[in-house]
Amino acid sequence: MSADTRRRGDTRTEIQRVALTRFTQDGYDKTSLREIAEDLGVTKAALYYHFRTKEDIIESLVADIGQAIDDLLAWVRSAPSTRERRVEALHRLAVLAQGGAGDMMRCVQQNEVSLAALPRTIELVHQYKEELWRACTPPDATLEDRLRARVAILTILVANRGTADLGGTDQERTETALRIASEVMP
Numbered sequence: 001m002s003a004d005t006r007r008r009g010d011t012r013t014e015i016q017r018v019a020l021t022r023f024t025q026d027g028y029d030k031t032s033l034r035e036i037a038e039d040l041g042v043t044k045a046a047l048y049y050h051f052r053t054k055e056d057i058i059e060s061l062v063a064d065i066g067q068a069i070d071d072l073l074a075w076v077r078s079a080p081s082t083r084e085r086r087v088e089a090l091h092r093l094a095v096l097a098q099g100g101a102g103d104m105m106r107c108v109q110q111n112e113v114s115l116a117a118l119p120r121t122i123e124l125v126h127q128y129k130e131e132l133w134r135a136c137t138p139p140d141a142t143l144e145d146r147l148r149a150r151v152a153i154l155t156i157l158v159a160n161r162g163t164a165d166l167g168g169t170d171q172e173r174t175e176t177a178l179r180i181a182s183e184v185m186p
Contacts, residue, residue, distance in 0.1 A: 012050045014040060016064070019057045020103055028054065028111040055118055058107075062121050065104045068096050069128045076135040083185065086136045086149070090181045093132070093156050094174050102160035129153075138186050145186040152181040 018039045022031040033054060037047045051057045076089045096102070108115060108125045115122055137149040159166070159177030166173055 011046075012060075015047060015050055016057060016061050019054070020061060020100070020107055023054075023058070024103065024107040024110055028058070028107075028114040058115070058118065058121055061100070061104050061107075062124050065096075065101045066124060066128060068099075068101060069132070072096065073131055073135050081135075081138055083138075086138070086152075086185050087182050089136050090152060090156055090178060090185060093153065094160070094178055097156055097160035098170065098174060102157060105157055136185070141186065148184050148186045152185040155181040155184065 015036065019031070019036050022036060022039065026035075031054065033044055033047055033051075036057075037044045040047070051060070072089065072092050075092070076085065079085060093101075097105075105125065108122065112122065132153050133146075133150050136153060137146050141149070155177050156174075159173040160170070168176070
């Protein structure tokens with residue numbers, strides 16, 4: 001990989017990071033490409049080199065996070081569904097949630113009305129949640145088992161929302177969520 005390619009990739013990632021923070025804190029509708037460019041200290045033209053619209057940025061974020069979730073789903077499905085494997089899936093999901101996946105899910109939740117104009121993005125996020133639920137539900141699951149699997153996954157995601165109202169550090173919230181989710185997972 002050339003230095004120019006690496007810099008372009010770094011710039012793209014930095015644009016995504018700044019945009020995701022803005023979309024989550026200020027709202028998708030209230031964030032402009034100009035503000036993202038200003039936060040980065042670049043011109044709008046430089047931003048346009050990587051992304052023409054806010055929609056392009058949000059779709060790229062979903063695609064990038066989607067690949068990580070696809071990898072997790074492939075791992076979960078690569079062997080028989082045991083309780084130990086489902087609990088390990090929770091640990092792997094927690095790692096993803098501490099990174100971009102948790103931030104992206106929080107952004108989508110906080111901007112669901114605004115993002116309704118991007119139905120493909122919303123559908124994809126919901127599809128990933130559904131696939132995680134199915135992958136982490138034991139075969140021949142009872143109603144209680146299905147609910148427990150969903151609660152376990154949501155516990156991991158809620159703990160990584162970055163909100164101060166839960167208290168504790170990111171690490172404390174993650175450890176606590178993993179303990180609770182592991183106890184709940186069928």
